[in-house]
Amino acid sequence: MTAHVEIKICGITDDESMDAAIEAGADYIGLVFYPPSPRAVSAERAAELVEFTPGEVTKVGLFVDPNNATLDGVLTQVRLDLLQLHGGETPERIEAIRLEYGLPVMKVIQVAEAADLAAAEPFLAVSDRLLFDARPPRGAVLPGGNAVSFDWTILKGRSWGLPWMLAGGLTPDNVADAVRISGARAVDVSSGVESAPGVKDPERIRAFIRAARGE
Secondary structure (H helix, E strand, O other), X not given: OOOOOEEEEEOOOOHHHHHHHHHHOXXXXXXXXOOOOOOEOOHHHHXXXXXXXXXXXXXXXXXXXXXXXXHHHHHOOOOOOXXXXXXXXXXXXXXXXXXXXXXXXXXXXXXXXXXXHHHHHHHOOOOXXXXXXXXXXXXXXXXXXXXXXXXXXXXXXXXXXXOEEEOOOOOOOOHHHXXXXXXXXXXXXXXXXXXXXXXXXXXXXHHHHHHHOOO
């Protein structure tokens, strides 16, 4: 048995996927509030999805360079526990959002090579968590969910003084290797548990969680 690995299933859009993630033991569920994404949901739909989510499951909202009007529109309707910021937000903007909304923030750092890890440094004092995701391919429309991975060995043995999560191209077939190689204690998956863009597959969700935990 692998030590407990925290798991986030991101981009949930329907009740069946939500139920599968929770029943299989996901620690985090992610809701995407970025309209270009095939996984985007409205605030109204998100509120329905999280209405009966157990309290121990962390509800994460994914935003890309949100202004306050966008955040207000979601947070007045949806009970979120963590804000995932996946754009070009500055440390000053991260700090302002934390102060304004009183919610913890997970800043996404896009990685293609070891040198990219330095981009985390300015966010250490203003973020609550980090998420290392693969840098999108050239020309990609979306900042994440592109089924691209990076060299996990560059994370091994690294520490930032904050909890961190690994994302990018993870699937039920490679997540056990990703955890072993990177040393990640938390992983995030979106496209890797889908049957089509934006369409989650409950069996792949279950398989991913089993594989991540070495079950």
